Every structure is written in C-alpha cells, then in structure tokens.
Amino acid sequence: MTDPELTVTGGAGGVDARYDDLGMLATHSSDVAAFLLSASKESHGALADADVLASALLNPAGVARFEAALLAALDGPRGLTALAAGFGTQAAALRTAVAAYRVTDEAQAEALESLRWTIGNILGSQPLTIVPLLAALGLPIAAYQLAGGEIDWERLITDHPGIVDTIVGVAPGLVNGLGIPTEDVAAAARLLGAFYPDGTGEVVDRGLDIDPRTAQPPQGFGDLMRTLDYRNGQSQANQPDQIDVRLVQHADGSSGYIVDIPGTKAWGPPGEFSPFLNDLGTNVHVMGGETTARQAAIGEALRRAGAGPDDPVMLIGHSQGGMVAAQAAHDTGNGNFDFNVTHVVTAGSPIGMTDVPDNVQVLSLENSHDIVPHLDAADNRDRANHTTVTFDSQTGSIGNNHGTNTVYTPAADALDRSDDPSVAAYRNSAGAFFGSPGSTVQTKVYELTRVP
Template sequence: MSDPQLQVSGGAGGTNARYEDIGLLAQHSDDLAGDLAAITAQGHGMLVDPDLLASAVLNPDGFAKIEAGLLQALDGPDGLTALSLDFGQRAIALRTVVASYQAVDEAQARTIDTLRWSLGFGLGLGLQGAVANPLAALPFASTLGAAGALFGDDLDWQQLLTDHPGIIDTLVGMGPGLVSSLPGAPLVGDVPGAANLLADWYQDGTFTATAPDINGTGTNIDTSDTMVRPPQGFADLIAGLNYRNGEADAGQPDQIDVRVITHPDGSTAYVVDIPGTKVMNMPWDPASPFLNDMGTNVHVLGGDTTSRQHAIAEALKMAGASPTDPVMLVGHSQGGMVAAQAAHDSGTSGFPYNVTHVVTAGSPIANTDIPTGVQVLAMENAHDIVPHLDAGDNPDRPNHTTVTFDDQNGNIGKNHATDLAYLPAARALDQSTDPSVVAYRDSAGAFLTGGGDGTTVESKVYELHRVH
C-alpha cells in the first residue's frame, strides 16, 4: 500500500469540537443578551431622568421627540429590548440543538450495546438449555448447518473477519451478556467489566526495569539510524515503534525504549516506544514472567493500572525524565492500550509523568477516558480486527483524533503489522492537511522537529520483567 486513503474523525476538526464551538457561540449570545439588557435598563432610566423631565417645560416639542426616539431605540421592533430577547432565545436554541444531537448519539450507542448484551445473554441461556436437554440444541444445529451450506467448506475465516471487522465488535459486545447468563455469575454490564472478571485469572504481579547491554557496547544506548534521528513527523514516530517492535521478540524480556530529545535551548522531551503483545498465554498456563502477555491485555482492557505501566514509569525515571518534562507515548496494539491508560493516570501515582501526547497503532482504546489536556492520535487499519476488541468506536472529542485507513492483506497478522500496515499509513499521514491532523502535529512541537535545528536524540533501551 503506497498511498492509503485516510479518514479522520475527532480532534480539532471533529464533530464534538464543532459542538463546543456552538456552545461557545451560545455563551457569547447569552453574554451579549445580558449586556444589551443592562444597556436597555440604563436607557429606560434616562426616560425618567429629572433633568430631561425638567426640560419639557422649556421645550415640550423637543422633549417629546427625545422620549419618542429613546422609546423606539429601546422598545421598538428593532430596539435593544428585542435584540436582547433575540440573542437570549438564540442561546437557548443553540444549546438545545447540541443537546439533541448528543442525546441521539448517546441513545444510538446505548441501543447497540443493549442489543449485543441481549444477544449474548440469550446465547448463554440457549447453550445451557442445550446442555440440559440435547433436543434443545436442534435449532442451533440447524443454524450451523445452514451457515455451512451458505458459506461452503472453503470459507476463509481470516478474509471474512478482516473484510467485516464489525463481526468482532458484535462478538465482543455479546461477551458481557454471555457471562451474565452463567449460573452464579455476577451481572456484567460492559466489556471492561467482563475483562475484569477474566483478569482475576491472570496475576499481574510486580515489576522490575533494567538497562540491558545493547550489542556488547556496555550501555543501553541504541545507536541505530532509526533511533537517533530526530522525529520530524508521524512516519519517524512509527518507524521507531516498528524498529522496537521487531527487537522485542516473543519469549524474551519485554523491551521498550525511551527516546530522549534534547533541543538547542537545553529543554528535553521524551518519546516512549511500547510494542504490542508478544506472549499469547492462557489463564491456565504457568505464571508468565513477561509483562507483554495476555494477562496485561485483559487487565488494561478492564481499566487497570498494570505492572507494565509502572515499569514504563520506572524506565522514564531511569532515563532522567522529570515529572514536568513533556512525554509522548507511542504504542502498537497492547502498547497503545497501556499508553492510553498511562495517559489517563498521568500526573498521579499510577504514572507520575507529564503525558501530553499519545500515538496508537491498532489499539482498542475506545473505553479509556483520556484527560482533555492529553492529545491522542489513534491510527486504525479498517481491516485490522484488534482495534475492535473493545466493541466500541473511539470518542469524537477535540483531544482525540482517529485516523482510519484501508489496507486489506487478507491476513489478520499482516493487517495488524506495524511495518506492512501502519508505517505506510504514517507516511501518508505526514502529507495530510486535515485540520485535526494539522492541529495535532502543531501541538507536538516538543517531539517533532523541522530537521536541521540542532536537536539531538539518545535512545535508551529498557527490559521490563514481571515478578510474582
């Protein structure tokens, strides 16, 4: 894919940003209505001013003309009183429009969530009935048989799911209802709640962060060209993430890097590259020593502050970051999920650093509440099923920009890969003139340089371990 088509939602040019603009216009209308009302009150006071009334004796005709003119200016059809009322009504109308649109959006989302939950609950009850009474399984068997006849024996499930990733949204969205239908199970209302139940099977443990020897140099400094080049745009950010993703092998310690960016004026900023899941362990497997495993996935999907997040904070401390230095977190898959949760916890004991920017590639982060002071840019391949594992759409907010692109390889892994899917899209994103993308890029000046300005980068590598 050399030139992917990008679709942008949210951010400075998104719907909610426009809603906020309408809200600001409503506030200005209210303020203007109040100012006009105050002027009108002063004008009515002038009508009964003692000096003006006294002048009526000397010049009755002039007095009458002044009174008539003032009354027309104040209370006539186009007078200040009418203008004040008009602006007040306009403010009410503007707020009503915004509230109506937002209420419709929220109602639609709730309806979809409720429908999925009900399907899951009904499926769970049906499966239990089938176990208790095999004859009850006949409708299910008939449905499966019909599906087999429809799709045939040569169905390519990867092609089906990547062509229609909304199937994943539906299946994941059914999960809370399915869990709630089980005997003795608690009532689970949403995906994070279901993830929290599953997380009980995975022990998150505690963590350590160490500085490994890179290529026998005796230091943890990575001097490869990709990692020492000052990032000028999204392609450079994702190239660094892709490089670290390739270095963090399955079965090896979790590996991240901290790119320390030093500007000519001596100020510093930090970019943390966080690869995705490398260990696909099941709940019944022995306890994993690796933080980049399925356990972290379900914990962070449930909204937990994980040991991996704490280990990343420790790595920033080891790299020399202060609590006030600007930090950008760049993550792929699980890495983006952890980055979003760290942004949620920014400035707290959960992540005591100043996260100002987040970039994610193929990460399900729709359910993570990001503070308004953090700018998020989420990249999602329309044929990547992983961003659908939270069964939700990213919020349309002024600080949350989502860039969707189309890259179908017919393969789940390739559609999710940083090198095959997300790096080409990042190159295209650097050419985007969309107002939300431009606003994000402009806000990230501490991390993205114009090139040739004397900015330097030192990339420090850290290995993260789980301790049980």
C-alpha cells in the same frame, strides 16, 4: 507504492469539535445578551434623569420626542431589549441542540451495546436458542462448501471484522446469562483478569541505543512509526519486555520525551504466573480499565530517563502498547501516572472504552482489516482531542493486517502527506516531539519484567 486511502474522524475537524464550536457560540451569545441587557437597563435610567425631566419645562415637545426615540431604541421591536432577548434565545437553542446531538450519539452507542448484551444474555440463560441461530448461520456456509467452494476463514474475518465486535459484544451478556453478573466488556475483562496475577514491574537499564532509527529526531508520523516498528522488532517473544524513552531536545532549550511501547509478545494461559509484562494478562487488565504493572514500570523508566512531572510526554504504542498508553493518559488525571502526558499515538489498539482527559491529544491509526482494534467492541469516540485515522490495507493475513511494518508504517507515511485539518492540528500541537533546526535526540532502552 500507492498511498492507502485515509478516512479521518474526530479531532479538531470532527463532529465533537463542531459541537464545541456551537457551545462556544452559545456562550458568546449569552455574553452579548447580558451586555445588551445591562446597556438597556442603564439607558432606561436616562428616561427619568432629573436634568431631562427639568428640561421638559423649557422644551416639552423636544423632551417627549427624545423619550419616545429612546424608548423605541430600547424597547422597540429592534431595540436593545429585543436584541438581548434574541441573543439569549439563540444561546438557549444552541445549547439545547448540542445537548440533543450528544445525547443522540451516546444513545445510539448504548443501544447497540445493550442489544448485543441482550442477545448474549438470552443465549446464556436459554442455551437451546443457540441451535436455530447456528443453523441459520451455518446453512449458507454448508451450501457453499457442498457446491465445491472453499472458505478462506482468515480472509472472511479480516474482510468483515465487525464479526469480532459482535462476538465480543455478546460475551458479557452470555456470561451474565450463565449466572455471573456482568454488565459490559470491561466488567467481563476484570472477571477474567482475576486469573492473571499482575504482580509488580521491575526495570533494568540497558543503556543507549544508537541505531540510525533512534538517532535522529522524528520529522513526522512515518518516523514515529518506524522507530516503534524497530522497538517492536527488538522486543522478542517470551523475552523480557523492552521499551525505549527518547529525549528530544531543541535549540531553544525546550524538550519532550517519547516512549515507544511494543505490543503483546507472550501468550501464556490463565492461572500461571508470567514474568513477561507484555503478555496476555496485561491485555485483559487494561481492557478492564485497570492500572497495570507494565504501566507502573513505564513510569519508572521515564523517571530514570530524567522526565519530571511537568515535562511533555508522548506515548506511542502498537496493539497492547497503545492500550497501555491510553490508560496511562487516563491515569494522568487521577494520580496513577505522575507525568505530563500531552500526546498519545496508537496503532492497531482497541481503546474505544478508554476515557482520556480533554487536555491529552490522541491519534489512533486503525487498519479497517485489522481485527485487533475491534476486540473492545467499541468505536473510538468522535472527540475534539481524539483523531482516528482509518485506512484499507488487506493483506489476507490477520498478522500482516496488524503489523507495524506491513501496514501501519505505510499508513503513517501517507498521513504525513495529508492536509486534513484534524491531522494538521494534532501535528502542530506536537512540536515538542518533532525535529527542528538544531534539535537532538537521545534514546535509552529499558527492560521490564514482572515479579510476584
């Protein structure tokens, strides 16, 4: 099978990392400028040194030459003072450039979000404007169908998943135009979340899993995704949520915990209490940036598996599972998830709005024909700690384009063969979770349910 073509953004080789490098260069330049200024100030004292001035009585010409040479070395066009000023100017210029680049990047994202919101607000407050818009959109489609063409709607939306970004991005403004104050996608999700009681998570131990896919420490991204796919298959629709916690132990005594978190399995309507934590309601709450009962239950499972507050933890999730993983990583910084999450891996998850702390490394796999990563209408930010790997796998099916076995496992296998610097840096930082000579793994399974 031919490897899908991978496009890598962010991470150690990304734009934000280069901004960080420029910022570090600015800091070093400032340090050099301060050192040179200090040396210049101290050296200026030699011009008025008592011994030097006293020696002028014996050799006035020699002292004059010495003072002239020292002044030139200190205050001449190529002297220490000029060098210090040059490094200081360079530091200021670098900091200004980095700030300008970052402001521009943020402004572009905010401008697109604002444009979508405005369009939605107009449609909500002036509903008649939707008539010419629908006509403009519908005429080409109607003409194509009148000519005998048949439209494959599933293929259309998976070929152009940006349609989803637009629809989701317009929705908050539309709601606001209808008279319900709504600023953005997260705020709209929080409004909808009021109709989905989150309840409290309960955890039941289901013992050890000795399946071959869980019995060996992972050797790479492909192995990580295969185990996630296996757990995804064990978590059945409209059955209690199921996750696993894997303890990888190394011969040198070090260890790491891996949590596999499947995606959505229950799709109940709003207004009904659901006992399933992996349901649509959890999606809505996480999209709103909220800490969920599912996240709390995962924390309890980690505690039961023996994880302490300092043990390194990797959270791996597909779809909703990746959303919950990213939110849990975010919450490590505010006390809502008391574990040392160092790494996150997501597959087909919309996490562009989730702000993960700088000390957590995130790797996101996204099929460019998978519509699910577009459900937050936000691209993943190019950050030094967030590597996004995009690939093209068009099966023609919304479900298969989102599948862990159909597209994400082959992409993860291809990632193991990648020499991209961001991918290599992520893997090198995650040694606690990958197999090494003499390492072992133990996998515990936990069932999660929601109670009122």
